[in-house]
Amino acid sequence: xKMYQLFVFSEPEVREGLDPEGCYANAGVFAVDxxxxxxxxxxxxxxxxxxxxxxGRRLWTQGVQQPSFxxxxxxxxxxxxxxWNVDALGYSPDKPRVPRCAxxxxxxxxxxxxxxxxxxxxxxxxxxxxxxxxxAPQHDCYASYWRPxxxxxxxxxxxxx
Numbered sequence: 001x002k003m004y005q006l007f008v009f010s011e012p013e014v015r016e017g018l019d020p021e022g023c024y025a026n027a028g029v030f031a032v033d034x035x036x037x038x039x040x041x042x043x044x045x046x047x048x049x050x051x052x053x054x055x056g057r058r059l060w061t062q063g064v065q066q067p068s069f070x071x072x073x074x075x076x077x078x079x080x081x082x083x084w085n086v087d088a089l090g091y092s093p094d095k096p097r098v099p100r101c102a103x104x105x106x107x108x109x110x111x112x113x114x115x116x117x118x119x120x121x122x123x124x125x126x127x128x129x130x131x132x133x134x135x136a137p138q139h140d141c142y143a144s145y146w147r148p149x150x151x152x153x154x155x156x157x158x159x160x161x
Contacts, residue, residue: 006067007060013049014059017075025070025077029085029108036076045072083107089142090115103145117146 003009004020037043049068053059060067086106089098091113103109111117120141 006062007071008058011057011059013052013071017071025074025079029087029110030073031080031084040076042072085110087112089113090117098142103142109142109145111141111146115141117141117143118150 001024002020003018003022003024006024007014007018007020009015009018009020046068049059049071050064053064053068059071083102083105084107086098086102086108087110089109090111092115120143
């Protein structure tokens with residue numbers, strides 16, 4: 001998605017740091033230098049942008065968190081290699097499989113779709129539409145890459161002291 005599709009470039013807060021033809025940056029996975037974050041007062045900048053937008057000057061066309069985050073961060077951001085966010089795992093059972101080498105060299109495996117490995121085989125959407133209707137699962141959700149990190153979560157809340 002291009003920036004011009006999400007932001008109102010007639011506003012100076014938007015024009016200052018964004019290229020209308022640039023690609024939109026999703027903040028679903030990010031790493032931050034906390035010292036630099038504080039120096040740049042990013043939290044204050046985000047709050048200011050939200051106030052301006054909520055006050056009637058539209059800076060973006062949809063959402064709140066992502067656009068304000070992008071406006072505050074993007075002028076200071078660096079794009080990392082794809083291996084730092086191997087995304088779209090579980091997005092769609094019909095999407096082409098992610099190559100094994102990308103999965104094995106990935107620093108962050110990002111299940112940003114409905115077909116999560118912790119839901120596969122448990123009657124959830126993770127089994128694919130065929131399995132939900134009693135057929136064979138259409139997608140394994142890359143579960144073998146998730147298993148080394150899986151932990152058993154308690155099913156009951158802890159007892160009160």
